Amino acid sequence: MGYKIAVAGKGGTGKTTLTGLLIDYLIRKNMGSILAVDADANSNLNEVLGTEIEETIGEIKEDVNRKSLSGDSFPGGMRKADYLKYKLNTSITEGDGYDLIVMGRSQGPGCYCYVNGILKAEVDLLSGNYDYIVVDNEAGMEHLSRKLIDPIDALLLISDCSRRGIQAVGRIKRLALELNLKVGQIFLIVNRAPEGKLNSGIKEEIKKQELNLIGVVPMDQMVYDYDSDGKALVDLPEDSSCRKAINEILSKIEFKSN
Numbered sequence: 001m002g003y004k005i006a007v008a009g010k011g012g013t014g015k016t017t018l019t020g021l022l023i024d025y026l027i028r029k030n031m032g033s034i035l036a037v038d039a040d041a042n043s044n045l046n047e048v049l050g051t052e053i054e055e056t057i058g059e060i061k062e063d064v065n066r067k068s069l070s071g072d073s074f075p076g077g078m079r080k081a082d083y084l085k086y087k088l089n090t091s092i093t094e095g096d097g098y099d100l101i102v103m104g105r106s107q108g109p110g111c112y113c114y115v116n117g118i119l120k121a122e123v124d125l126l127s128g129n130y131d132y133i134v135v136d137n138e139a140g141m142e143h144l145s146r147k148l149i150d151p152i153d154a155l156l157l158i159s160d161c162s163r164r165g166i167q168a169v170g171r172i173k174r175l176a177l178e179l180n181l182k183v184g185q186i187f188l189i190v191n192r193a194p195e196g197k198l199n200s201g202i203k204e205e206i207k208k209q210e211l212n213l214i215g216v217v218p219m220d221q222m223v224y225d226y227d228s229d230g231k232a233l234v235d236l237p238e239d240s241s242c243r244k245a246i247n248e249i250l251s252k253i254e255f256k257s258n
C-alpha cells in the first residue's frame with residue numbers, strides 16, 4: 001500500500017500551497033509514483049501544480065444523474081454503474097510526475113455524501129497502485145471523519161500565525177483521536193509567519209494544544225506574486241523562502257509506513 005499523507009487545517013492557511021510544494025518535493029526526490037487527491041469542493045490544487053483538470057467527480061456524478069433521470073441510455077448501452085466506473089477512470093489527470101483526482105463541486109440533486117462516497121471508493125481502489133497518496137483536504141473535517149484515507153501515515157496540520165488557527169488544528173487532532181483514526185504521525189506546520197518567526201503567544205498556544213511543531217514557513221512575497229499572476233507555485237525558484245522552508249521541513253519526515 002502507498003504511503004498516505006493528509007493535509008488539514010483552517011481555510012486560507014496554506015494547505016493547497018504546501019500540498020503542491022510537497023508533491024513537487026516528492027517528485028524532485030524521485031520518491032515514486034504519486035496520486036494527488038484534491039478533496040476540496042473549491043478545488044484549486046491543479047492551479048498550484050500548474051495543470052488543467054479533466055472532469056471532477058462532482059461533474060461526473062451530475063452527468064450520470066442527469067442521464068439516469070432523463071431516461072437517456074448510457075453510451076455503448078453501458079449500465080449506470082459501469083458507466084460511472086468508466087468515467088471515473090478517464091477523470092484522472094496525468095500531471096508531470098503525478099496523477100490527480102479532483103472532487104469538485106456538485107450542484108445537482110443529492111448531497112455531498114454521495115460524491116464523498118464515490119471519491120472514497122475511487123481512492124480505495126487506486127491507492128494500491130501508487131507509492132504516495134497525498135490528500136489536500138477542505139477546511140472542514142468531513143473527510144477525516146469519513147475516513148477518506150485510512151490509515152493515514154502522516155497528518156500534516158497547517159496553521160497560520162493566529163491563536164485561532166492553532167486552536168483549529170488542535171480540534172482536528174482531537175477529532176482524529178476521538179474517531180480512533182489510525183494516524184502514524186501528526187505534525188504541525190505554521191505557515192506565513194512574519195520573518196519566519198513565532199511570537200510567544202503562538203508558542204504558548206501550540207504547547208497548550210499539545211501539537212508537535214515540525215517547522216515554520218515564512219510569509220513569502222514571491223508566493224503572493226505568483227498567486228496573483230496565476231503562475232504555478234511549483235515553478236517558484238529554489239531560493240524562494242517558502243520553498244526552502246518546506247523542503248527543510250519535509251526532509252525531517254521519514255516517509256515510511258510502519
Ligand SMILES: Nc1ncnc2c1ncn2[C@@H]1O[C@H](COP(=O)(O)OP(=O)(O)O)[C@@H](O)[C@H]1O
Binds near residue numbers: 015220
Ligand atoms: N508562505 C506563504 N507566503 C505568502 N503567501 C502564502 C503563503 N502560503 C500561502 N499563501 C497564500 O495564502 C492564500 C491561501 O493559501 P491556500 O494554499 O489556498 O490555503 P488553503 O488551501 O488552506 O485554503 C493563497 O493566496 C496563497 O498564495
Ligand SMILES: [Mg+2]
Binds near residue numbers: 016
Ligand atoms: Mg485549499
